[in-house]
Amino acid sequence: MGFVDLHSHVLFGLDDGAPDATTSMQMIEALAAIGFTEICATPHQLAAKFLPDLGDIARTFDALTQSVGARARLHLAAENMWDDVFFGRSQDGTIPSYGGGPAFLFEIHPSAERLPLGLTEHIFRLTLAGKLPVMAHPERYEALWDDEALTRKLHASCAFVVDLGAVAGYHGRKQGKVARRLLEDGLAHAVASDAHTREDVARAAEGIAWIRKRLGPAAVTRLLDDGPRQILAGELPE
Numbered sequence: 001m002g003f004v005d006l007h008s009h010v011l012f013g014l015d016d017g018a019p020d021a022t023t024s025m026q027m028i029e030a031l032a033a034i035g036f037t038e039i040c041a042t043p044h045q046l047a048a049k050f051l052p053d054l055g056d057i058a059r060t061f062d063a064l065t066q067s068v069g070a071r072a073r074l075h076l077a078a079e080n081m082w083d084d085v086f087f088g089r090s091q092d093g094t095i096p097s098y099g100g101g102p103a104f105l106f107e108i109h110p111s112a113e114r115l116p117l118g119l120t121e122h123i124f125r126l127t128l129a130g131k132l133p134v135m136a137h138p139e140r141y142e143a144l145w146d147d148e149a150l151t152r153k154l155h156a157s158c159a160f161v162v163d164l165g166a167v168a169g170y171h172g173r174k175q176g177k178v179a180r181r182l183l184e185d186g187l188a189h190a191v192a193s194d195a196h197t198r199e200d201v202a203r204a205a206e207g208i209a210w211i212r213k214r215l216g217p218a219a220v221t222r223l224l225d226d227g228p229r230q231i232l233a234g235e236l237p238e
């Protein structure tokens with residue numbers, strides 16, 4: 001089947017990911033070379049910093065899809081920061097999601113001591129409305145680092161997508177430790193490249209190698225193939 005990357009910044013000229021079309025192609029070719037057959041482009045939607053226009057995103061996506069051709073299958077989604085823009089969209093049902101389906105990727109500010117007020121309740125309401133919240137890099141949030149109960153509570157309603165670069169140790173010591181613990185404890189539903197650059201793809205390959213060596217080939221299939229495909233279909237993997 002091939003790996004599915006649920007989180008990447010391969011769309012050019014929109015956020016802090018690929019700056020131009022050439023880099024986009026290099027990143028996609030590098031992802032394909034390490035086994036990804038499907039790549040979700042998840043440009044930031046982050047108020048006052050990276051909030052590219054949804055029309056520009058769609059046009060860039062169409063152009064890149066044409067250039068990529070049969071090298072990989074691209075899906076359009078977004079990395080939604082948990083902010084006022086997101087909140088407004090979640091009220092009127094317009095959160096940019098994976099292919100317009102029920103699953104959407106979100107992140108929160110990493111260094112807050114506590115989760116945003118009402119986050120767990122809001123997530124629960126979204127799941128009742130048929131959505132699948134997909135949490136980007138759960139290893140990054142200080143509020144979860146030493147709170148096993150909160151981690152497990154969120155894990156019951158959100159898909160956890162750990163960054164492969166964190167697994168390989170490139171996102172900080174504590175982040176690496178938490179990323180590997182989430183994998184070892186079976187709490188990661190999927191892993192993704194979160195690639196912003198060509199170098200990030202090489203780091204993702206190191207993360208995959210770590211999983212294969214420490215957890216075995218079945219874990220690679222679960223975290224990079226079966227798990228992401230279930231998430232794309234709107235289901236929370238077991």
Ligand SMILES: [Fe+2]
Pocket residue numbers: 007008009079136194
């Ligand atoms: Fe990202």
